[in-house]
Amino acid sequence: MRIELELLSSGNLPVDLGMVRPSKILSLSPGEIEKLTVLVAGCTYELGEHFKVFHSESSVDEVVLLGATRWIVSAGRGMDAGRLAIHGETGPFTGAEMSGGELEVFGDAGDCVGVAMHGGMLRVHGNAGNWCGSAQPGRAKGMTGGTLIVDGNVGAETGAGMRRGLLIIGGDSGEATGVGLLAGTILCLGRLGAGAGVEMKRGSLVADSSRALPAGFHPAGDADPEWLRMYLISGRRLGLRYPQSWEQRPPKRFTGDHLVLGKGEVLVYDILE
Amino acid sequence: MHDQVALIDDTFAEAFPMAVSRLVITADSPRLAFQAAQAATGLAISIIGCACEAGLDGALSPDQTPDGRPGQAVLLFSYSAEKLEEHLFLRIGQAILPSATSACFNGLHAEKTVKIGGRLRYFGDGYQSSKVLDERRYWRIPVADGEFVLDESYGLGQGVGGGNLIVLGSEREAVLEAAEAAAAAIDAIPGVIAPFPGGVCRSPSKPGSRYKNVSASTNEAFCPTLRSRTATQLSPDVKAAYELVIDGLSEDAVGQAMAAGMRAASKPGVMQITAGNYGGKLGPYHLHLLKLLEKYPR
Numbered sequence: 001m002r003i004e005l006e007l008l009s010s011g012n013l014p015v016d017l018g019m020v021r022p023s024k025i026l027s028l029s030p031g032e033i034e035k036l037t038v039l040v041a042g043c044t045y046e047l048g049e050h051f052k053v054f055h056s057e058s059s060v061d062e063v064v065l066l067g068a069t070r071w072i073v074s075a076g077r078g079m080d081a082g083r084l085a086i087h088g089e090t091g092p093f094t095g096a097e098m099s100g101g102e103l104e105v106f107g108d109a110g111d112c113v114g115v116a117m118h119g120g121m122l123r124v125h126g127n128a129g130n131w132c133g134s135a136q137p138g139r140a141k142g143m144t145g146g147t148l149i150v151d152g153n154v155g156a157e158t159g160a161g162m163r164r165g166l167l168i169i170g171g172d173s174g175e176a177t178g179v180g181l182l183a184g185t186i187l188c189l190g191r192l193g194a195g196a197g198v199e200m201k202r203g204s205l206v207a208d209s210s211r212a213l214p215a216g217f218h219p220a221g222d223a224d225p226e227w228l229r230m231y232l233i234s235g236r237r238l239g240l241r242y243p244q245s246w247e248q249r250p251p252k253r254f255t256g257d258h259l260v261l262g263k264g265e266v267l268v269y270d271i272l273e
Numbered sequence: 274m275h276d277q278v279a280l281i282d283d284t285f286a287e288a289f290p291m292a293v294s295r296l297v298i299t300a301d302s303p304r305l306a307f308q309a310a311q312a313a314t315g316l317a318i319s320i321i322g323c324a325c326e327a328g329l330d331g332a333l334s335p336d337q338t339p340d341g342r343p344g345q346a347v348l349l350f351s352y353s354a355e356k357l358e359e360h361l362f363l364r365i366g367q368a369i370l371p372s373a374t375s376a377c378f379n380g381l382h383a384e385k386t387v388k389i390g391g392r393l394r395y396f397g398d399g400y401q402s403s404k405v406l407d408e409r410r411y412w413r414i415p416v417a418d419g420e421f422v423l424d425e426s427y428g429l430g431q432g433v434g435g436g437n438l439i440v441l442g443s444e445r446e447a448v449l450e451a452a453e454a455a456a457a458a459i460d461a462i463p464g465v466i467a468p469f470p471g472g473v474c475r476s477p478s479k480p481g482s483r484y485k486n487v488s489a490s491t492n493e494a495f496c497p498t499l500r501s502r503t504a505t506q507l508s509p510d511v512k513a514a515y516e517l518v519i520d521g522l523s524e525d526a527v528g529q530a531m532a533a534g535m536r537a538a539s540k541p542g543v544m545q546i547t548a549g550n551y552g553g554k555l556g557p558y559h560l561h562l563l564k565l566l567e568k569y570p571r
Contacts, residue, residue: 145405164405165405166406185404202402204404223419224419225413225419225420225422226299226340226342226376226419226420226422227340227404227406227411227413227420227422229340229341229342230339230340230341230404230406230411230422231404231406232341233339233340233341234406234407263402
Protein backbone atom coordinates (compact mmCIF):
# COMPACT_ATOMS: atom_id res chain seq x y z
CA MET A 1 0.00 0.00 0.00
CA ARG A 2 1.30 3.46 -0.89
CA ILE A 3 -0.27 6.63 0.41
CA GLU A 4 0.75 9.97 -1.06
CA LEU A 5 0.15 13.20 0.80
CA GLU A 6 0.66 16.27 -1.34
CA LEU A 7 0.98 19.54 0.49
CA LEU A 8 -1.39 22.09 -1.01
CA SER A 9 -0.12 25.25 0.65
CA SER A 10 0.55 26.12 4.23
CA GLY A 11 0.79 29.85 3.60
CA ASN A 12 4.16 29.89 5.38
CA LEU A 13 2.61 28.63 8.59
CA PRO A 14 4.12 25.65 10.42
CA VAL A 15 2.27 22.41 9.76
CA ASP A 16 2.81 19.87 12.54
CA LEU A 17 2.61 16.33 11.17
CA GLY A 18 3.53 14.69 14.47
CA MET A 19 0.24 12.85 14.61
CA VAL A 20 0.63 11.29 11.17
CA ARG A 21 2.51 8.03 11.58
CA PRO A 22 2.82 5.49 8.76
CA SER A 23 1.89 2.61 11.06
CA LYS A 24 -1.29 4.46 11.92
CA ILE A 25 -2.48 5.71 8.56
CA LEU A 26 -1.57 2.81 6.30
CA SER A 27 -4.63 0.94 7.53
CA LEU A 28 -7.00 3.89 6.98
CA SER A 29 -9.13 4.75 3.96
CA PRO A 30 -8.46 8.03 2.09
CA GLY A 31 -11.55 9.53 3.74
CA GLU A 32 -10.33 8.61 7.20
CA ILE A 33 -6.89 9.98 6.46
CA GLU A 34 -8.34 13.29 5.34
CA LYS A 35 -10.11 13.57 8.67
CA LEU A 36 -6.92 13.15 10.72
CA THR A 37 -5.85 16.10 12.81
CA VAL A 38 -2.90 18.30 11.93
CA LEU A 39 -1.78 21.41 13.74
CA VAL A 40 -1.26 24.46 11.58
CA ALA A 41 0.29 27.33 13.48
CA GLY A 42 -0.95 25.64 16.64
CA CYS A 43 -4.57 25.40 15.49
CA THR A 44 -6.37 22.14 14.75
CA TYR A 45 -7.30 21.34 11.15
CA GLU A 46 -8.30 18.27 9.23
CA LEU A 47 -5.45 16.87 7.18
CA GLY A 48 -7.57 17.03 4.03
CA GLU A 49 -7.69 20.82 4.28
CA HIS A 50 -3.95 21.05 3.65
CA PHE A 51 -3.06 17.84 1.79
CA LYS A 52 -4.33 15.95 -1.20
CA VAL A 53 -4.45 12.24 -0.40
CA PHE A 54 -3.79 9.53 -2.99
CA HIS A 55 -3.94 5.77 -2.49
CA SER A 56 -2.20 3.22 -4.70
CA GLU A 57 -1.14 -0.40 -4.59
CA SER A 58 2.53 -1.04 -3.99
CA SER A 59 4.71 -3.92 -2.89
CA VAL A 60 6.12 -1.65 -0.18
CA ASP A 61 4.00 -0.21 2.61
CA GLU A 62 4.92 3.44 2.59
CA VAL A 63 3.68 6.97 3.04
CA VAL A 64 5.09 9.54 0.64
CA LEU A 65 4.97 13.23 1.41
CA LEU A 66 5.21 15.35 -1.73
CA GLY A 67 5.98 19.04 -2.08
CA ALA A 68 7.27 19.30 1.49
CA THR A 69 8.67 22.64 2.63
CA ARG A 70 10.64 23.80 5.65
CA TRP A 71 7.28 24.67 7.24
CA ILE A 72 6.59 20.98 7.81
CA VAL A 73 7.30 20.30 11.48
CA SER A 74 7.76 16.97 13.27
CA ALA A 75 7.32 14.79 10.19
CA GLY A 76 7.71 11.19 11.27
CA ARG A 77 7.85 12.15 14.92
CA GLY A 78 7.53 9.05 17.10
CA MET A 79 7.49 6.73 14.07
CA ASP A 80 7.55 3.13 15.19
CA ALA A 81 7.18 1.14 11.96
CA GLY A 82 6.63 1.43 8.23
CA ARG A 83 8.29 3.77 5.79
CA LEU A 84 7.93 7.49 5.25
CA ALA A 85 9.56 9.21 2.28
CA ILE A 86 9.61 12.98 2.18
CA HIS A 87 10.26 14.76 -1.10
CA GLY A 88 11.35 18.33 -0.57
CA GLU A 89 12.58 20.19 2.50
CA THR A 90 11.41 19.58 6.02
CA GLY A 91 11.51 21.75 9.08
CA PRO A 92 12.51 20.97 12.65
CA PHE A 93 11.99 17.78 14.64
CA THR A 94 11.86 15.48 11.63
CA GLY A 95 12.00 11.91 12.94
CA ALA A 96 12.20 13.05 16.55
CA GLU A 97 11.69 10.23 19.04
CA MET A 98 11.56 7.61 16.27
CA SER A 99 11.62 4.08 17.59
CA GLY A 100 11.38 2.06 14.39
CA GLY A 101 10.69 2.07 10.68
CA GLU A 102 12.43 4.00 7.96
CA LEU A 103 12.29 7.69 7.24
CA GLU A 104 13.98 9.19 4.20
CA VAL A 105 14.13 12.87 3.33
CA PHE A 106 15.02 13.71 -0.26
CA GLY A 107 16.09 17.26 0.50
CA ASP A 108 17.32 19.33 3.43
CA ALA A 109 15.99 19.07 6.97
CA GLY A 110 15.81 21.67 9.73
CA ASP A 111 17.03 21.63 13.30
CA CYS A 112 16.57 18.79 15.77
CA VAL A 113 16.43 15.97 13.19
CA GLY A 114 16.18 12.65 15.02
CA VAL A 115 16.34 14.16 18.50
CA ALA A 116 15.85 11.55 21.20
CA MET A 117 15.61 8.90 18.47
CA HIS A 118 15.80 5.39 19.85
CA GLY A 119 15.37 3.08 16.90
CA GLY A 120 14.82 2.78 13.18
CA MET A 121 16.61 4.35 10.25
CA LEU A 122 16.49 8.03 9.39
CA ARG A 123 18.31 9.33 6.33
CA VAL A 124 18.47 12.90 5.08
CA HIS A 125 19.83 13.15 1.57
CA GLY A 126 20.61 16.85 1.96
CA ASN A 127 21.86 18.97 4.85
CA ALA A 128 20.45 19.21 8.35
CA GLY A 129 20.43 21.95 10.98
CA ASN A 130 21.61 22.09 14.57
CA TRP A 131 21.09 19.49 17.32
CA CYS A 132 20.86 16.60 14.92
CA GLY A 133 20.47 13.36 16.95
CA SER A 134 20.70 15.34 20.16
CA ALA A 135 18.46 15.55 23.21
CA GLN A 136 15.04 17.14 23.26
CA PRO A 137 15.34 20.76 24.35
CA GLY A 138 15.71 20.79 28.12
CA ARG A 139 16.65 17.11 28.31
CA ALA A 140 20.05 15.49 28.82
CA LYS A 141 19.92 12.30 26.75
CA GLY A 142 20.29 12.42 22.99
CA MET A 143 19.78 9.52 20.62
CA THR A 144 19.56 6.19 22.39
CA GLY A 145 19.42 3.92 19.35
CA GLY A 146 18.83 3.57 15.64
CA THR A 147 20.79 4.92 12.71
CA LEU A 148 20.73 8.53 11.57
CA ILE A 149 22.49 9.48 8.34
CA VAL A 150 22.80 12.97 6.93
CA ASP A 151 24.47 12.89 3.54
CA GLY A 152 25.34 16.60 3.62
CA ASN A 153 26.49 19.01 6.32
CA VAL A 154 25.02 19.42 9.78
CA GLY A 155 24.95 22.31 12.24
CA ALA A 156 26.15 22.69 15.80
CA GLU A 157 25.86 20.30 18.73
CA THR A 158 25.18 17.30 16.58
CA GLY A 159 24.82 14.17 18.68
CA ALA A 160 24.86 16.15 21.92
CA GLY A 161 24.27 13.84 24.87
CA MET A 162 23.94 10.83 22.57
CA ARG A 163 23.61 7.63 24.55
CA ARG A 164 23.58 4.90 21.88
CA GLY A 165 23.09 4.43 18.16
CA LEU A 166 24.94 5.44 15.04
CA LEU A 167 25.06 8.92 13.55
CA ILE A 168 26.76 9.41 10.20
CA ILE A 169 27.48 12.79 8.68
CA GLY A 170 28.45 12.74 5.03
CA GLY A 171 29.81 16.28 5.02
CA ASP A 172 31.07 18.71 7.65
CA SER A 173 29.77 19.08 11.16
CA GLY A 174 29.33 22.31 13.13
CA GLU A 175 30.68 23.32 16.53
CA ALA A 176 30.63 21.02 19.54
CA THR A 177 29.81 17.82 17.68
CA GLY A 178 29.26 15.07 20.23
CA VAL A 179 29.25 17.46 23.16
CA GLY A 180 28.51 15.49 26.31
CA LEU A 181 28.48 12.21 24.38
CA LEU A 182 27.55 9.39 26.77
CA ALA A 183 28.07 6.50 24.32
CA GLY A 184 27.31 5.58 20.73
CA THR A 185 29.18 6.33 17.54
CA ILE A 186 29.42 9.40 15.33
CA LEU A 187 31.15 9.18 11.95
CA CYS A 188 31.82 12.49 10.21
CA LEU A 189 33.17 12.07 6.71
CA GLY A 190 34.11 15.73 6.57
CA ARG A 191 35.49 18.26 9.01
CA LEU A 192 34.54 18.70 12.65
CA GLY A 193 33.83 22.17 13.96
CA ALA A 194 35.53 23.59 17.06
CA GLY A 195 34.97 21.98 20.43
CA ALA A 196 34.27 18.50 19.14
CA GLY A 197 33.69 15.92 21.84
CA VAL A 198 33.92 18.35 24.68
CA GLU A 199 32.68 16.76 27.91
CA MET A 200 32.17 13.40 26.23
CA LYS A 201 32.25 10.54 28.74
CA ARG A 202 32.23 7.48 26.50
CA GLY A 203 31.55 6.68 22.88
CA SER A 204 33.42 7.22 19.64
CA LEU A 205 33.69 10.20 17.35
CA VAL A 206 35.41 9.53 14.03
CA ALA A 207 36.15 12.30 11.55
CA ASP A 208 38.15 12.99 8.45
CA SER A 209 39.63 16.17 9.87
CA SER A 210 39.44 18.48 12.84
CA ARG A 211 41.24 21.44 14.30
CA ALA A 212 43.04 20.79 17.60
CA LEU A 213 40.74 18.99 19.99
CA PRO A 214 39.69 20.48 23.34
CA ALA A 215 42.18 20.43 26.21
CA GLY A 216 40.72 17.32 27.83
CA PHE A 217 41.83 15.02 24.99
CA HIS A 218 45.12 13.11 25.07
CA PRO A 219 46.83 11.59 22.01
CA ALA A 220 46.91 7.78 22.05
CA GLY A 221 48.80 6.99 18.85
CA ASP A 222 47.50 5.61 15.58
CA ALA A 223 44.47 3.36 15.66
CA ASP A 224 43.33 0.73 13.21
CA PRO A 225 40.52 -0.81 15.16
CA GLU A 226 38.53 -3.76 13.93
CA TRP A 227 35.32 -2.19 15.17
CA LEU A 228 35.81 0.77 12.84
CA ARG A 229 36.29 -1.55 9.87
CA MET A 230 33.01 -3.19 10.77
CA TYR A 231 31.27 0.18 10.80
CA LEU A 232 32.83 1.15 7.48
CA ILE A 233 31.68 -2.13 5.91
CA SER A 234 28.19 -1.57 7.27
CA GLY A 235 28.21 2.00 5.88
CA ARG A 236 29.26 0.80 2.44
CA ARG A 237 26.18 -1.37 2.37
CA LEU A 238 24.20 1.84 2.88
CA GLY A 239 25.94 3.41 -0.09
CA LEU A 240 28.41 5.58 1.83
CA ARG A 241 31.63 6.60 0.15
CA TYR A 242 34.53 7.34 2.43
CA PRO A 243 37.37 9.81 1.86
CA GLN A 244 40.36 8.18 0.20
CA SER A 245 42.47 8.68 3.33
CA TRP A 246 40.15 6.40 5.29
CA GLU A 247 40.99 3.50 3.00
CA GLN A 248 44.74 4.20 3.00
CA ARG A 249 45.90 4.85 6.55
CA PRO A 250 44.81 4.54 10.15
CA PRO A 251 43.38 7.52 12.01
CA LYS A 252 45.02 9.19 14.99
CA ARG A 253 43.38 8.31 18.26
CA PHE A 254 42.67 10.66 21.17
CA THR A 255 41.05 9.67 24.42
CA GLY A 256 38.90 11.97 26.48
CA ASP A 257 37.34 14.10 27.62
CA HIS A 258 39.59 13.61 30.64
CA LEU A 259 38.01 16.61 32.32
CA VAL A 260 34.97 14.38 32.83
CA LEU A 261 35.11 10.56 32.70
CA GLY A 262 37.68 10.22 29.88
CA LYS A 263 36.46 6.91 28.49
CA GLY A 264 35.58 8.33 25.10
CA GLU A 265 37.68 8.40 21.96
CA VAL A 266 38.06 10.65 18.96
CA LEU A 267 39.63 9.17 15.81
CA VAL A 268 40.77 11.75 13.28
CA TYR A 269 42.56 11.20 9.99
CA ASP A 270 43.94 14.74 9.74
CA ILE A 271 44.50 17.34 12.43
CA LEU A 272 44.38 20.76 10.80
CA GLU A 273 46.88 23.44 11.81
CA MET B 274 37.51 -46.68 -9.32
CA HIS B 275 36.32 -49.74 -7.39
CA ASP B 276 32.81 -51.03 -7.61
CA GLN B 277 31.27 -48.95 -4.81
CA VAL B 278 28.19 -51.05 -4.22
CA ALA B 279 30.24 -54.17 -3.60
CA LEU B 280 32.30 -52.33 -0.98
CA ILE B 281 29.61 -50.63 0.97
CA ASP B 282 27.66 -52.43 3.66
CA ASP B 283 23.91 -52.33 3.74
CA THR B 284 23.86 -50.75 7.17
CA PHE B 285 23.43 -47.37 8.78
CA ALA B 286 25.25 -44.89 10.96
CA GLU B 287 23.32 -43.87 14.01
CA ALA B 288 23.54 -40.18 14.78
CA PHE B 289 22.09 -38.07 17.57
CA PRO B 290 21.33 -34.41 18.34
CA MET B 291 24.13 -32.26 19.73
CA ALA B 292 24.36 -28.63 20.75
CA VAL B 293 26.34 -26.73 18.14
CA SER B 294 27.90 -23.33 17.79
CA ARG B 295 29.80 -21.72 14.92
CA LEU B 296 32.55 -19.15 15.32
CA VAL B 297 34.01 -16.85 12.72
CA ILE B 298 37.59 -16.06 13.67
CA THR B 299 39.36 -13.27 11.81
CA ALA B 300 42.90 -11.95 11.87
CA ASP B 301 45.28 -9.84 9.81
CA SER B 302 46.28 -12.83 7.65
CA PRO B 303 44.78 -16.22 6.76
CA ARG B 304 47.70 -17.84 8.58
CA LEU B 305 46.95 -16.02 11.84
CA ALA B 306 43.24 -16.78 11.57
CA PHE B 307 44.05 -20.45 10.96
CA GLN B 308 46.40 -20.53 13.95
CA ALA B 309 43.74 -19.08 16.24
CA ALA B 310 41.15 -21.52 14.92
CA GLN B 311 43.50 -24.42 15.38
CA ALA B 312 44.17 -23.38 18.96
CA ALA B 313 40.44 -23.00 19.62
CA THR B 314 39.73 -26.53 18.47
CA GLY B 315 42.64 -28.11 20.35
CA LEU B 316 41.90 -31.43 22.08
CA ALA B 317 38.25 -31.21 21.08
CA ILE B 318 38.45 -34.68 19.58
CA SER B 319 35.67 -36.56 21.26
CA ILE B 320 32.93 -35.83 23.76
CA ILE B 321 34.02 -38.98 25.56
CA GLY B 322 37.11 -37.28 26.92
CA CYS B 323 36.52 -33.55 26.89
CA ALA B 324 32.80 -33.03 26.28
CA CYS B 325 33.48 -31.09 23.13
CA GLU B 326 34.11 -31.94 19.50
CA ALA B 327 35.36 -29.15 17.30
CA GLY B 328 36.93 -28.59 13.94
CA LEU B 329 37.50 -26.13 11.13
CA ASP B 330 34.62 -25.36 8.81
CA GLY B 331 36.55 -23.68 6.07
CA ALA B 332 38.52 -20.55 5.35
CA LEU B 333 36.61 -17.32 4.77
CA SER B 334 37.55 -14.52 2.42
CA PRO B 335 37.52 -10.91 3.66
CA ASP B 336 34.13 -10.25 2.07
CA GLN B 337 32.62 -13.08 4.14
CA THR B 338 33.67 -11.71 7.55
CA PRO B 339 32.24 -8.88 9.64
CA ASP B 340 35.48 -6.91 9.84
CA GLY B 341 36.67 -7.45 6.28
CA ARG B 342 39.70 -9.53 7.22
CA PRO B 343 40.56 -13.11 6.31
CA GLY B 344 38.82 -15.60 8.53
CA GLN B 345 38.30 -19.16 9.53
CA ALA B 346 35.00 -20.75 10.52
CA VAL B 347 34.94 -23.21 13.40
CA LEU B 348 32.21 -25.59 14.53
CA LEU B 349 31.94 -26.75 18.14
CA PHE B 350 29.64 -29.50 19.39
CA SER B 351 28.73 -30.82 22.80
CA TYR B 352 26.10 -33.03 24.35
CA SER B 353 24.41 -30.15 26.18
CA ALA B 354 23.98 -26.42 25.76
CA GLU B 355 25.47 -25.81 29.21
CA LYS B 356 28.61 -27.79 28.42
CA LEU B 357 29.01 -26.08 25.08
CA GLU B 358 28.68 -22.67 26.70
CA GLU B 359 31.44 -23.64 29.11
CA HIS B 360 33.69 -24.65 26.22
CA LEU B 361 32.93 -21.54 24.20
CA PHE B 362 33.91 -19.37 27.13
CA LEU B 363 37.11 -21.29 27.75
CA ARG B 364 38.18 -21.69 24.16
CA ILE B 365 37.47 -18.11 23.11
CA GLY B 366 39.10 -16.76 26.24
CA GLN B 367 42.08 -19.10 26.39
CA ALA B 368 42.82 -19.75 22.73
CA ILE B 369 41.40 -17.02 20.51
CA LEU B 370 41.83 -13.95 22.70
CA PRO B 371 45.60 -14.47 23.06
CA SER B 372 46.09 -15.17 19.33
CA ALA B 373 47.77 -12.27 17.54
CA THR B 374 45.42 -9.76 15.81
CA SER B 375 42.39 -12.03 16.25
CA ALA B 376 38.71 -11.22 16.57
CA CYS B 377 35.89 -13.69 17.16
CA PHE B 378 32.33 -13.39 15.86
CA ASN B 379 29.19 -15.42 16.15
CA GLY B 380 28.68 -17.47 13.02
CA LEU B 381 25.36 -19.13 13.82
CA HIS B 382 22.04 -17.33 13.92
CA ALA B 383 19.91 -19.30 16.32
CA GLU B 384 17.04 -18.56 18.66
CA LYS B 385 19.00 -19.64 21.69
CA THR B 386 22.08 -17.60 22.49
CA VAL B 387 24.62 -17.61 25.27
CA LYS B 388 26.55 -14.66 26.61
CA ILE B 389 30.23 -15.15 26.07
CA GLY B 390 31.60 -11.70 25.25
CA GLY B 391 29.33 -10.33 27.94
CA ARG B 392 31.28 -12.43 30.47
CA LEU B 393 34.71 -12.35 28.88
CA ARG B 394 34.67 -8.55 28.83
CA TYR B 395 35.74 -8.49 32.47
CA PHE B 396 39.20 -9.46 31.29
CA GLY B 397 39.31 -5.80 30.23
CA ASP B 398 39.45 -4.86 33.92
CA GLY B 399 37.27 -1.80 33.44
CA TYR B 400 38.95 -0.65 30.21
CA GLN B 401 36.59 -2.68 28.03
CA SER B 402 33.98 -0.93 25.94
CA SER B 403 31.20 -2.01 23.67
CA LYS B 404 29.75 -1.13 20.29
CA VAL B 405 26.28 -1.84 19.00
CA LEU B 406 26.07 -2.23 15.25
CA ASP B 407 23.00 -3.49 13.39
CA GLU B 408 21.41 -4.45 16.71
CA ARG B 409 24.33 -6.66 17.65
CA ARG B 410 26.56 -5.81 20.61
CA TYR B 411 30.29 -6.32 20.35
CA TRP B 412 32.84 -6.04 23.12
CA ARG B 413 36.25 -4.46 22.71
CA ILE B 414 38.84 -5.77 25.13
CA PRO B 415 42.16 -3.91 25.11
CA VAL B 416 45.13 -6.20 24.45
CA ALA B 417 48.77 -5.54 23.68
CA ASP B 418 48.39 -5.39 19.89
CA GLY B 419 45.17 -3.37 19.86
CA GLU B 420 41.77 -4.70 20.84
CA PHE B 421 40.15 -8.10 20.90
CA VAL B 422 36.67 -7.70 19.41
CA LEU B 423 34.04 -10.33 20.04
CA ASP B 424 30.30 -10.72 20.01
CA GLU B 425 28.39 -10.37 23.22
CA SER B 426 26.31 -13.49 22.45
CA TYR B 427 26.75 -16.59 20.37
CA GLY B 428 24.05 -18.74 18.80
CA LEU B 429 23.47 -22.26 20.03
CA GLY B 430 21.71 -24.52 17.60
CA GLN B 431 20.88 -28.18 17.39
CA GLY B 432 23.31 -30.08 15.23
CA VAL B 433 23.82 -33.72 14.46
CA GLY B 434 26.69 -35.73 15.91
CA GLY B 435 27.88 -39.25 15.47
CA GLY B 436 27.70 -39.68 11.72
CA ASN B 437 30.41 -42.17 10.90
CA LEU B 438 32.10 -44.39 8.36
CA ILE B 439 34.43 -47.30 8.98
CA VAL B 440 36.87 -48.15 6.23
CA LEU B 441 38.40 -51.63 6.28
CA GLY B 442 41.05 -53.30 4.15
CA SER B 443 43.88 -55.78 3.87
CA GLU B 444 46.77 -53.30 3.84
CA ARG B 445 47.07 -50.61 6.50
CA GLU B 446 48.74 -48.14 4.14
CA ALA B 447 46.02 -48.46 1.52
CA VAL B 448 43.20 -48.22 4.07
CA LEU B 449 44.76 -45.15 5.62
CA GLU B 450 45.15 -43.53 2.22
CA ALA B 451 41.47 -44.21 1.52
CA ALA B 452 40.41 -42.88 4.93
CA GLU B 453 42.45 -39.73 4.41
CA ALA B 454 40.89 -39.26 1.00
CA ALA B 455 37.48 -39.58 2.65
CA ALA B 456 38.48 -37.03 5.30
CA ALA B 457 39.53 -34.59 2.58
CA ALA B 458 36.21 -35.04 0.80
CA ILE B 459 34.30 -34.51 4.05
CA ASP B 460 36.38 -31.40 4.75
CA ALA B 461 35.16 -29.89 1.50
CA ILE B 462 31.51 -30.11 2.56
CA PRO B 463 30.36 -26.94 4.38
CA GLY B 464 28.74 -27.27 7.78
CA VAL B 465 30.47 -30.47 8.90
CA ILE B 466 33.59 -31.44 10.78
CA ALA B 467 35.51 -34.67 11.27
CA PRO B 468 37.00 -33.91 14.70
CA PHE B 469 39.64 -36.65 14.95
CA PRO B 470 43.28 -35.95 14.05
CA GLY B 471 43.37 -35.55 10.30
CA GLY B 472 39.72 -36.55 10.34
CA VAL B 473 40.66 -40.18 10.91
CA CYS B 474 40.20 -42.26 14.06
CA ARG B 475 42.03 -45.53 14.64
CA SER B 476 40.35 -46.25 17.96
CA PRO B 477 36.65 -46.90 17.48
CA SER B 478 35.09 -47.14 20.91
CA LYS B 479 32.13 -48.75 22.51
CA PRO B 480 30.19 -47.36 25.44
CA GLY B 481 31.17 -48.79 28.82
CA SER B 482 33.92 -51.16 29.87
CA ARG B 483 34.58 -54.09 32.13
CA TYR B 484 36.11 -51.53 34.51
CA LYS B 485 33.47 -49.63 36.46
CA ASN B 486 35.03 -46.16 36.24
CA VAL B 487 35.65 -46.23 32.49
CA SER B 488 32.79 -44.84 30.40
CA ALA B 489 34.11 -45.94 27.00
CA SER B 490 36.60 -48.50 25.85
CA THR B 491 38.16 -49.94 22.72
CA ASN B 492 35.78 -51.62 20.35
CA GLU B 493 37.40 -55.04 20.25
CA ALA B 494 35.22 -56.17 17.38
CA PHE B 495 37.28 -53.95 15.07
CA CYS B 496 40.75 -54.71 16.48
CA PRO B 497 42.69 -57.07 14.15
CA THR B 498 44.91 -58.32 16.98
CA LEU B 499 41.88 -59.54 18.92
CA ARG B 500 40.15 -61.39 16.13
CA SER B 501 40.96 -64.76 17.69
CA ARG B 502 39.68 -63.75 21.14
CA THR B 503 36.47 -61.83 20.41
CA ALA B 504 33.35 -61.80 18.33
CA THR B 505 35.15 -59.94 15.60
CA GLN B 506 33.48 -57.96 12.86
CA LEU B 507 36.54 -58.25 10.67
CA SER B 508 36.75 -60.73 7.85
CA PRO B 509 39.91 -62.87 7.79
CA ASP B 510 41.70 -60.67 5.25
CA VAL B 511 41.13 -57.36 7.04
CA LYS B 512 44.24 -56.00 8.71
CA ALA B 513 43.24 -52.42 9.47
CA ALA B 514 40.11 -50.33 10.04
CA TYR B 515 39.80 -46.58 10.32
CA GLU B 516 36.75 -44.67 11.45
CA LEU B 517 35.61 -41.22 10.34
CA VAL B 518 33.32 -39.47 12.80
CA ILE B 519 31.25 -36.67 11.34
CA ASP B 520 29.34 -33.93 13.13
CA GLY B 521 27.32 -31.36 11.24
CA LEU B 522 24.91 -28.50 11.40
CA SER B 523 22.13 -30.70 10.04
CA GLU B 524 21.29 -34.30 9.15
CA ASP B 525 21.48 -33.26 5.53
CA ALA B 526 25.02 -31.90 5.89
CA VAL B 527 26.18 -35.06 7.68
CA GLY B 528 24.53 -37.28 5.05
CA GLN B 529 26.13 -35.35 2.23
CA ALA B 530 29.54 -35.61 3.92
CA MET B 531 29.15 -39.35 4.44
CA ALA B 532 28.25 -39.85 0.78
CA ALA B 533 31.29 -37.82 -0.30
CA GLY B 534 33.45 -39.77 2.15
CA MET B 535 32.26 -43.16 0.87
CA ARG B 536 33.00 -42.22 -2.72
CA ALA B 537 36.45 -40.88 -1.88
CA ALA B 538 37.30 -43.95 0.20
CA SER B 539 36.37 -46.40 -2.55
CA LYS B 540 39.95 -47.12 -3.52
CA PRO B 541 42.06 -50.17 -4.27
CA GLY B 542 42.95 -52.01 -1.08
CA VAL B 543 39.65 -51.16 0.61
CA MET B 544 37.59 -54.27 1.20
CA GLN B 545 34.60 -52.82 2.98
CA ILE B 546 33.01 -49.54 4.05
CA THR B 547 30.60 -49.84 6.91
CA ALA B 548 29.20 -47.73 9.75
CA GLY B 549 28.65 -48.01 13.47
CA ASN B 550 25.23 -48.11 15.09
CA TYR B 551 23.63 -49.28 18.27
CA GLY B 552 20.73 -51.09 16.75
CA GLY B 553 18.80 -47.87 16.37
CA LYS B 554 18.43 -47.36 20.12
CA LEU B 555 20.80 -44.43 20.65
CA GLY B 556 19.94 -41.75 18.15
CA PRO B 557 17.03 -40.65 16.02
CA TYR B 558 19.05 -40.15 12.85
CA HIS B 559 19.66 -43.35 10.90
CA LEU B 560 21.91 -42.65 7.96
CA HIS B 561 21.75 -45.65 5.62
CA LEU B 562 24.90 -45.84 3.55
CA LEU B 563 23.40 -47.09 0.30
CA LYS B 564 20.48 -44.67 0.51
CA LEU B 565 22.88 -41.78 1.06
CA LEU B 566 24.69 -42.59 -2.18
CA GLU B 567 21.37 -42.46 -3.99
CA LYS B 568 20.23 -39.28 -2.26
CA TYR B 569 23.46 -37.39 -2.85
CA PRO B 570 24.69 -38.34 -6.30
CA ARG B 571 28.16 -37.28 -7.30
